[in-house]
Amino acid sequence: MRIGDAKQTYVADEALWTSSTQQIWFGLLLLALLVFPFIANSYLLYLACLVGIAVISATGLNILTGFTGLISLGQAGFMGVGGYTVAWLSLHTAVPFPLALLAAGLLTAAVGVIVGLPSLRVKGLYLAIATLAASVFLHFIFSEWTSVTGGMAGLSLRPAQLLGFSFHNDFRMYFMIMPLAVIMLLAARNVFRTRVGRAFIAIRDRDISAEVLGIPLLKYKLLSFGLSSFYAGVAGGLFAYFFRVVTPESFPLAMSIFYLAAIIVGGMGSILGGVLGAVFMTLVPEGLKLLTAAVTPFYPQAPVFMSPLLGVVFGVLIVGFLLFEPNGLAEIWRRIRRFFHLWPFRT
Amino acid sequence: MNVGGAVYILEAVNVHLAFGGVAALRDVSFAVPEGSITTVIGPNGAGKTSLFNCISGFYRPQQGSIRFRGEDISRLKPPARAALGLARTFQNIALFRGMTVLDNIKLGAHVHLKTGLLGALAYFGPARREEMAVREEIERRIIDFLEIDHIRRQPVANLPYGLQKRVELARALAMRPTVLMLDEPVAGMNREEKEDMARFILDIKDEWDVTVLMVEHDMNMVMDISDHVVVLNFGQVIASGEPSQVQQDPAVIQAYLGDGDVETLRRRLNLKTEAA
């Protein structure tokens, strides 16, 4: 591909959607997301909201772990900071939800930057342990700082507000969560079209050469921690608005592992991967539950062995991805697309 | 610094570097004339790469200093030295394997770009214009020049060795270097690739106004394109000067070829040059 007419073609070549087909598909996707709440039943609506929150959080973790190569077990703690911030603001002030979410994101980003400080010295498993320790510490604060967090009983929230409009059911919450998820995804995608995102990936791939190119490691590692935590904080804030209660148990350690699994299954270092992983990790357990319910009339014993089986099936799926498709669902998706792209010609 | 007409852009002054008890560099001093191709040669383990690492700022010499345009830069961290225009490639290629050729090269331009986090998230206005401008510059000045347009979209991990070396050079050029440091630029290349690389290095010196400091084992190439040669042996500078001078130096011949018969060895060195 030789580029003749400079300006015009570079713009096209650097565009987010490089073909009009892609633009059309993206438009259709947006339309589907818009129509969905009007035709979905309450259970699907509930799931869609959960998926939206998970997508934002997984994308945040993917920025840090998938793109910058800094492994973190602190995601649940970060979401907790966002959740408690929103809950506290909702109880003590009348700020509209966008401001509350922004505050949640910024405060969590600040916490994330502090937690990220050791990342200049420690890597890999050691960083995982350091972030785990931070998470345990945050959990301790959630349960012990009773005057602010309500201790073990937690905090209950009033519905999110904006200009007198109240988001008191899943239908309305959907219209808060989904647009935010779409915007935050596009923003994350944008970061990786610029020097900031390239610096993150450079640090992941080879930090020595990153330094030779003039990339200050600490600055960009902290930037990545901050950005990632911002996403986690907003996701935690949405979580609080959605369930309208936060307790220390809303943000268990298992949640950090859930998100780590999501980006591994979906595809580390791919925005699409974070999305697919979040969808997969949220929906597969639900699907397995539905399956159990469906067979119970025929095999009344089903729940007895199916519920432990759920965990096993889930685990096997994750290990399967690690073994057979380390690039995750995103890679499988790319292969499918390539197939249809060339269809009916054989590759 | 200006000594007897020549302007030295980069100097090492009494640099001493030891790992544990083992000295890798002993009292190393030399100067790189601005606009020259200066080559550091020496047997394996002589300390050439260590010297490069001292100049880039990865190793902190225990004594001595590195000067850039006469100023002591010994205390600067690697990114700050990059901002001065000290660009380099590595002996064992250090590309970002997860990225395409184009993104690798764009990373070279990092210090010349300004987009911050907010601009990056929005990718609008200045951030977008900056990306277009850097793309345009890279296409026009580097990709065409190094003849790598056919691979710009490919992940670097899949490329053959020779091309990877070329991409690493492209990335260093995107830094708009003042001094380009190349650690064994033609190692492992076939004859044709070597000739291409030699031509690129000469063109870079002439057309880009860049001073080249290189480490190389290929004597033909060294004698062909260098203006100035520094010989390192066991961490010490044992000779320096014009290629033809250095080539005749008995100490150099001895260092390179052990304690063998100096006459035959000298002939071998000369033969190599003539074959080029």
Ligand SMILES: Nc1ncnc2c1ncn2[C@@H]1O[C@H](COP(=O)(O)OP(=O)(O)OP(=O)(O)O)[C@@H](O)[C@H]1O
């Ligand atoms: N990080 C390090 N730690 C300990 N010793 C080191 C380190 N780096 C280099 N050395 C030692 O310093 C000496 C010089 O090594 P260096 O890599 O600079 O040699 P070189 O001249 O580049 O050799 P080659 O031609 O093989 O690339 C060697 O003895 C090497 O073992």
Ligand SMILES: [Mg+2]
């Ligand atoms: Mg070396």
